[in-house]
Amino acid sequence: MDFFLSLLSQVFTPLNLLLVVAGSAWGLVAGSLPGVSSSMAVILLLPFTYRLGIMPSIVMMIAVYVGGSAGGSVSAILMKTPGTPEAVATTFDGYPLAMQGKSGEALGLAITASSFGSIFSGICMMIFAPVLSAAALKFQSGEYFALALLGLSCVSSIGSKHQGKAIISALLGLLVACVGIDPITGVERWTFNQSALVSGVEYIPVIIGSFALAELFTRIRRFNPEATSAEATKVSLKLLKFKELFKMWFTFVRSAVIGTVIGIMPAAGGTIASLVGYGAAVKSDKNPERFGTGAYEGIIAPEASNNAAVGGSMVPTLTLGIPGSATSAVIMTVLTIQGLTPGPLLIRNQPELLYGIFISIVLASLLLFIVGRFITKQFARVLKLPYPLLATTISLLGVVGAFALRGSIFDLKVMLVFGVVGYLFNLFGYSSPAFVLALILGKLAETGLRQQTVIGHGSFAGLFTRPVSCVIIIVAVLVFVSPFIKPMLQKLKKRGENA
């Protein structure tokens, strides 16, 4: 008890509270700008940590991380341009909601779900961190492959209007993911002698192109300059009533659990967490066709998952010295600058630091809820712009977002190409979300599968003899085939009733 009281007194100082408010606000703003990731937002604050002590530095960094993870949803909802890769899945339902004039609800839900996700993971980590870090080490290539498969399994539902085309889109995404150096043999695949393609196709320019630009192209084609500006509607951040939120409690909890568990796995991170969380929400819903058209659960699931991954990713970072994500790698650097070495000894010698971090996650998330309301409201004003100016803003943010990644004009070309491809996909009923989902998970799937065959001396049996991977694969297959089987079962049921 004394330990926790002294810990609370270390975390809840006026300076720390100020740093948490400033950090989460900074993270939120940076996260909502395409091309500025939460890791970049953390890096930019690095010089401030030299003069601050250990706890204030960590508290501030964690607040930026939490704010950054939530911030990506703002531009994803308002402009169909995910501010961070973690917010890709939020665009699927967030943007359609904004188009229905419900951007306030969508932003409110995103902030609520983000806060819930990180509070949940912070509390979970306080209780289970040492046990979970040991379990995370047992995850091998087979489990990673199974996880990627689970993420991919929802493609048949994302494009439920044209399931066949959604699967084709996903296959094309898998192919694009194969471009670059093969991770196992080092062979170059489809690089066309372009050095920028050696490390593969960066998915941020692809996402900006196929989501933001493609949507822009579609709306520009339909836009009528003669019509008065109907877009300039009033935008206000709305929170759903507690009763309505409580109806979706299971989505909140399940997504937070998924995010926490995936966050713990080294290098998995919030992007995969949000996609798997979204997939799980789609599959467990009675009417999966609602998703992609503006379902509330379609925002809750990815946002709760990606923010829950924040707490999860700090576990391997602190307990094993293996960063769970790019941002936690930067936070690990902060610890090193402060003269600390993350790893098992850190936990043994300075347990208050570990618990201090998890308390700051909870604190930052609570404050995010308040700060987020104010900041997102300011961002939402962008929708009041007349469409030609809004379209120009979106294209400018898309261009700078794609360029900022590596400072490469090549990435801008990639963005333009996939902008046109995405437009054609929309026009002919193919699924850009399925394409992007496969692009992100493709490398993980291929590497996991092939590494497992190398470990198994050429056999795939290892995927099924390892209990965790076997269970995940079975679930993934069931999830994938269910949209095809469901109508058949319903037909059979009707026939039976008629007979």
Add this chain to the structure above:
Amino acid sequence: MAVFELIFDFCLEVLLILLYGMSYGFNVGQPTRGDILGATGFPRIVIVIAFVLIAYQIVVLLLKMRREKKNAQENTAADESHKGGYLRLLACIALLIAYVFLMNYIGYAFATMLFVFAFGKTIGYRNNLKLLIFTAAITIILVLVFGTVFSITLPRGKWFFRELSFYWY
């Protein structure tokens, strides 16, 4: 529209065939022990499945086109009304390409200014004064936020544009 979709599907099939053929050119070398799929296995499997599924889509589409041949006249009328929209779209894509191309020569700030004004006009914004103010404001904001605050090295261009850019970001 179905005709264009058919062309798109055919293009995808041709692309898949090309990619499959090119996979024979990969410098595979000594295979890793136990890696039965190798560098070409996974993508080839994906290509074959995609090829079959797209071929199926083409057959379905052809059958659908045959059924809906009667409505062709109505569709043509509808397409006519979208002609202006397609022209605007093509102009916007051309402007984006020009913007990316120009960045390398006149730098980010100047290219952005030209692009914002031209893009706004192309989409149909009428008020020139407001558009000029917006052009100046958004360029300054973007350069300050991304170039100065976030220290992103924005394209500086060539010749004197490059020298000038150092005063901005």
